[in-house]
Each structure stands twice: as structure tokens, then as C-alpha cells.
Amino acid sequence: MPILTLKLSAHAQLTDAQALARALTALSTQVLHKRSDVTSVIFERISANDWWVGGEVSAQVLMQLDIRITHGTNSTTEKAAFVAAAFALLPLHLAQGQRLHATSYISVQELAATDWGYGGYTQQQRREMAQTL
Known part of the structure; x- marks a missing residue:
């Protein structure tokens, strides 16, 4: 049940946001073996004046x-x-002429099974x- 949050500088122009969300979901399934049906993808835009x-x-x-x-897991x-695969994937979804800054970060954040969940139950409870059963 991964949650992917992609923060983008506000001037980023995606060729197809839904295609990128699907590609990120597929990547988490293929590389990390996560279930796509419980994978969430969130995009957040950050103003240029708020990102240095x-x-x-x-x-x-x-x-x-x-x-x-x-x-x-x-x-x-x-x-x-x-x-590595996510860093290679992101620029493929930018509009022509836009370049991804090398100081774009990707993090895999591991949370204890007792510290998060969905449907009202922690992963440990699930x-x-x-x-x-």
C-alpha cells in the first residue's frame, strides 16, 4: 500500500499527469512488488518562490x-x-524543452507496520x- 508523493516546481509542464501517475504505480509494482490496487499517487505543485x-x-x-x-518489505x-528507475522516468513526462534539475530527490521512506495503515487498521493489524483467516 505505498503512497507516492511527487512535489513539482510550479513551472513544470507534464505531458500527461495521469500517464505519469500510472507509470509511477507500475514502477512500484514492478520494482518493489507493491499492489497497484492500493497504491496512491499525489502531485503537489510548489511555487518557484518557495523552492531554492x-x-x-x-x-x-x-x-x-x-x-x-x-x-x-x-x-x-x-x-x-x-x-534509479524513478529518476530516469520523471524527465520522460516533462514537456519538450524542460529539463529536470539534478538536485531532484527521490526517497524511499520505510514506516513500521505498527505506524501506518489503511481502512482503519495498521499494517500490523492487517x-x-x-x-x-
Whole structure:
């Protein structure tokens, strides 16, 4: 049940936002083995006046992609592969002529199974319920 949050500098022009959301969902399924039916993708726009790199506003597109997953469900190799593939994927969805700034970050955030969930149950509770069925 990953949640992907993509922060974009406000001047970023996506060729097709839904296609990017689908591609990010597919990437989490293919690389991290997550279920697509419970994967959420959120886009947030950040004003150029609110995002600096080295104390300066960039003309290039800035992005920050965070994915939250349950702790211990993926290997170090899988997480590294996700970061590399996501960084390669993002520029493919920018309008022609736009460039992704190298200081665009991708993070894989692991949360304890007791610290998050969906449907009113933590991941730990969901595991325990599945074992009793």
C-alpha cells in the first residue's frame, strides 16, 4: 500500500499527469512488488518562490518523489533500483524543452507496520487478521 508523493516546481509542464501517475504505480509494482490496487499517487505543485537550490531559484524543473512503504518489505537492492528507475522516468513526462534539475530527490521512506495503515487498521493489524483467516 505505498503512497507516492511527487512535489513539482510550479513551472513544470507534464505531458500527461495521469500517464505519469500510472507509470509511477507500475514502477512500484514492478520494482518493489507493491499492489497497484492500493497504491496512491499525489502531485503537489510548489511555487518557484518557495523552492531554492543552493539559495537560488532554478529555471530547470525541480521534483521530489517520496514513496512510503512498510519497513522491511524491500531489499536495499530493490530500493536502489526504484530510485534509479524513478529518476530516469520523471524527465520522460516533462514537456519538450524542460529539463529536470539534478538536485531532484527521490526517497524511499520505510514506516513500521505498527505506524501506518489503511481502512482503519495498521499494517500490523492487517497481517494479524490475515493469519487468523
